Amino acid sequence: MLSEFLLTEMGRVSANDELPLHRRLYEALRRAILDGHLRPEEKLPSNRDLAHDLKLSRNTVVTALNQLGAEGYLSSRVGSGTYVHEGLARAKPLPGAAQPAREVSLSRRGQALTDSFSAAQLEVQPFTPGPADFSAFPIGLWQRLQNKHWRMTYPEMLDYSTSGGHAPLRRAVANHLRLLRGVAVTADQVLITNGTQQSLELCAHLLADHGDTVWVEDPAYWGAVKAFMASGLSLRAIPVDGEGIAPTEADESQAPRLIYVTPSHQYPTGAIMSLVRRHRLLDIARTHRAWILEDDYDSDFRFSGPPISSLAGLDRDALVLYMGSFSKVLYPGLKLGYLVVPTSLAPKFRQAHYDLNRPGQMPLQAALAEFMEMGHFVRALRTARHRYAHQRDVLLRALQPCLGSATALNARIEGAEQGLSLCIRMAKYVDDAALTRYLAQRGLTVRPLSAYCLQRTDARGLVVGYGYAPVQSVARHAPELAAAITAFASGAPTQAIKRRP
Numbered sequence: 001m002l003s004e005f006l007l008t009e010m011g012r013v014s015a016n017d018e019l020p021l022h023r024r025l026y027e028a029l030r031r032a033i034l035d036g037h038l039r040p041e042e043k044l045p046s047n048r049d050l051a052h053d054l055k056l057s058r059n060t061v062v063t064a065l066n067q068l069g070a071e072g073y074l075s076s077r078v079g080s081g082t083y084v085h086e087g088l089a090r091a092k093p094l095p096g097a098a099q100p101a102r103e104v105s106l107s108r109r110g111q112a113l114t115d116s117f118s119a120a121q122l123e124v125q126p127f128t129p130g131p132a133d134f135s136a137f138p139i140g141l142w143q144r145l146q147n148k149h150w151r152m153t154y155p156e157m158l159d160y161s162t163s164g165g166h167a168p169l170r171r172a173v174a175n176h177l178r179l180l181r182g183v184a185v186t187a188d189q190v191l192i193t194n195g196t197q198q199s200l201e202l203c204a205h206l207l208a209d210h211g212d213t214v215w216v217e218d219p220a221y222w223g224a225v226k227a228f229m230a231s232g233l234s235l236r237a238i239p240v241d242g243e244g245i246a247p248t249e250a251d252e253s254q255a256p257r258l259i260y261v262t263p264s265h266q267y268p269t270g271a272i273m274s275l276v277r278r279h280r281l282l283d284i285a286r287t288h289r290a291w292i293l294e295d296d297y298d299s300d301f302r303f304s305g306p307p308i309s310s311l312a313g314l315d316r317d318a319l320v321l322y323m324g325s326f327s328k329v330l331y332p333g334l335k336l337g338y339l340v341v342p343t344s345l346a347p348k349f350r351q352a353h354y355d356l357n358r359p360g361q362m363p364l365q366a367a368l369a370e371f372m373e374m375g376h377f378v379r380a381l382r383t384a385r386h387r388y389a390h391q392r393d394v395l396l397r398a399l400q401p402c403l404g405s406a407t408a409l410n411a412r413i414e415g416a417e418q419g420l421s422l423c424i425r426m427a428k429y430v431d432d433a434a435l436t437r438y439l440a441q442r443g444l445t446v447r448p449l450s451a452y453c454l455q456r457t458d459a460r461g462l463v464v465g466y467g468y469a470p471v472q473s474v475a476r477h478a479p480e481l482a483a484a485i486t487a488f489a490s491g492a493p494t495q496a497i498k499r500r501p
């Protein structure tokens with residue numbers, strides 16, 4: 001009987017929820033229709049009968065039926081009554097109704113994206129590469145600036161931004177880049193994005209078509225690889241050597257549309273791109289009418305001497321799009337970064353940024369602009385640089401002697417002149433994944449270099465972060481890391497050092 005089904009359902013619906021009666025009746029009738037208890041074109045009892053059978057007021061019944069009518073479940077025929085809509089396919093179970101488990105079916109692209117390396121599962125510990133230590137961030141000052149800008153906010157500041165970001169912040173970024181990175185840039189060329197990931201996506205969407213080739217460094221920054229995969233680009237992995245990305249003539253046979261590089265401090269090997277390579281890359285881009293995407297993620301943290309000059313600073317032909325992030329100097333949850341585009345591209349990029357991303361957060365951008373204008377940013381940078389240099393030194397002091405004695409690994413440290421991580425390169429027969437697991441069992445989280453490789457099989461080693469943990473913690477754990485690497489090398493799990501020549 002319909003009324004029995006409805007009463008049971010109404011009881012079930014209200015078990016967790018204090019819903020009004022008309023809403024409970026609505027839910028019960030909807031389930032009756034979708035589960036097939038009421039069939040298409042079946043006539044419903046009259047309002048009066050329903051009210052009587054369910055002991056509800058007619059008002060309650062009418063409200064529920066009207067809602068179902070408005071949503072297309074029921075239709076009324078004048079003088080004849082209310083019917084289940086004829087076009088309703090039977091038995092589309094509602095969520096929660098018993099139904100066979102559905103296999104997760106992602107798109108091929110979704111499957112590839114989620115099958116590849118994910119940093120989301122990484123535990124953050126003293127040597128996890130990537131994260132920075134934000135404990136010294138001047139949080140009180142930051143709160144005061146934010147409060148000030150929220151107080152000064154006018155309605156337009158709450159809207160989406162059509163101009164590519166808050167003008168004072170774009171000016172502050174342009175000044176910073178002119179002074180510190182040798183990039184001759186005007187505020188009009190700067191777009192404020194929600195970080196490098198968004199900058200990369202914008203470039204991929206606006207400058208390349210589905211299936212176009214993007215050259216990426218091998219080993220590579222996984223965030224960039226994923227952005228390009230998600231944009232449907234065809235990746236060509238170009239090996240990195242001591243001078244940065246090293247394309248051969250054979251590589252040029254698959255002409256790139258985009259070339260993604262981290263020239264100041266290759267992630268994750270730490271190689272600094274030589275001047276010769278920089279010019280060669282600019283030549284290649286010119287020849288193939290390709291764009292170079294320069295990800296300058298950590299050059300603010302060079303420990304001795306001035307920062308390495310940017311590739312954009314050498315570019316005379318507007319071939320380079322330059323991107324930076326506030327994630328490392330300030331904090332990643334801030335979700336702000338910037339993209340510098342050639343003047344001719346700026347209007348189209350602003351337009352597309354608006355249409356695709358609806359950028360906003362103007363009061364936050366205003367606070368950051370003042371933070372930069374007042375010199376706090378450069379001070380925060382200097383403090384962070386000193387701290388990371390100290391942490392790096394402590395780690396190096398522990399590692400160097402141990403690596404000298406762990407001859408089986410043929411290990412050497414690379415890329416330790418700047419940034420938040422260094423790379424311990426090892427012989428190509430070392431199973432770095434096994435070494436990483438061995439260290440993880442001892443509570444030491446690092447990443448195997450092979451996990452960053454796209455095609456090559458000869459790049460082995462460990463990527464070790466020192467930027468995350470306070471120096472005391474680095475000092476405590478660095479000897480443990482060194483001892484564990486030595487123990488591994490001296491044969492504890494000998495099977496993991498494979499195929500020694």
Ligand SMILES: Cc1ncc(COP(=O)(O)O)c(C=O)c1O
Pocket residue numbers: 130131194195196197198221223262267295297324325326327332336337
């Ligand atoms: C090579 C590289 N680029 C960029 C970033 C920062 O990206 P985002 O601004 O999206 O936080 C990172 C962070 O780890 C990185 O390693």
